[in-house]
Every structure is written in structure tokens, then in C-alpha cells.
Amino acid sequence: MRNFAFAAGIFVLCAAPALAAGPKGDPDWPCHQAKVSDFPLASVWDGPPLEAQSAAWREDSAIAALEAIMAQRRAPLADVQAGVAKLAGASDGKPKVLQAFAAAFDDLVRQRAEILAGLERYGHKSHEIADQIRAENETAHQEKTPGAGPDEAALQKLQWDLRIFEERRRTANYVCEAPQAIEARIGEIVKIVRAAL
Secondary structure: OHHHHHHHHHHHHHHHHHHOOOOOOOOOOOOOOOOOOOOOHHHOOOOOOOOOOOOHHHHOHHHHHHHHHHHOOOOOHHHHHHHHHHHHOOOOHHHHHHHHHHHHHHHHHHHHHHHHHHHHHHHHHHHHHHHHHHHHHHHHOOOOOOOOOOOHHHHHHHHHHHHHHHHHHHHHHHHOOHHHHHHHHHHHHHHHHHHHO
């Protein structure tokens, strides 16, 4: 256990700065992917103007239902396509499809912004945990008396904290993909909407 804790401690001492080394100017960004704060509608939409700020769509159950499917990231795109086709086939459906898309875009961009903010909080906390582990590593390997060896209790705490740190890092790797997954979903929805119009 001593060897594991020592080796893992050295890993954190060396790797922690790199784990949180995001783009210059944002030390709290924990992802390897570049941070893109904004995702404007113009980056994916060149079709008819959208009423992106209107909340009137909530009063129409058909629009609200389609928006919910579009904005639910786990909803299959086949369901989005079916919903768009059904609404677009109605006599006044195409403007409603546009309203649903505008509302879903706002919703998805909001979800993306919340994930980015969470990742920044995670990155900041990771700095704090890495500093704590460095301090614990030094404490664990200080001999209280000559020849006594490292402090076993401190080594066990260090080992536990290293496991937590590693689990957090794995979770972050997964969450780091979420903003791009949202962008990809928006791109697919745009294709579906354009095809329906």
C-alpha cells in the first residue's frame, strides 16, 4: 500500500496541473476539448428568421410537445423526425415547426451553458483537491521518528483521496463530451427541420 500511495501521489503531483490545463486564460477548464463559451444560432441556422425569444409556443400543445422531444437529449432523433414530419404536414404546421426549433435551440443552448459552468466548477475544485493530496503526500511520508517509516493512517487517507480524485477525473472525461454532443444534436435537428421545410 505504501508503494501504491507513493506512486499515486507522485502521479497527482505531476499530472494534476495537466489535468486542469485548459486553454490559456482559463485555468479551471478541465477538458482536453477546447472551450467554446458561445454557440450562436447563426452558426447552424441560415433559414427563415426565428422568434427565438418568444414564449408564445408554450400555449400550443403541438409546438410544446415537439420542443420537448427536440430538447430532450436522450430522445432518439427518429422521434424528432417523426414529430417534425407530423407537425409540418398540418396546414399551419411549418411555422410551428420553426417555433418548436427556436424554443428547443434556446433550451439546448441553456443546457450546454449549465454543463460548461459545472465543468468550470469541477476544474476549480480539482485544483483544490490536488493541492490537498500534495499536502497529504508530504505529511504521509514525513517520518515522525527516525526509522519509523511513513504514517500508515496518513497513507490510507492519501490512498482514499487518490481514488476519489481518479473517479472524479473519469467522470469529467465523460461530461467533457456533453457540450459537443449537444452541438451535434442541434446540427442533426437543423437537418431534419430544413428537410421538412
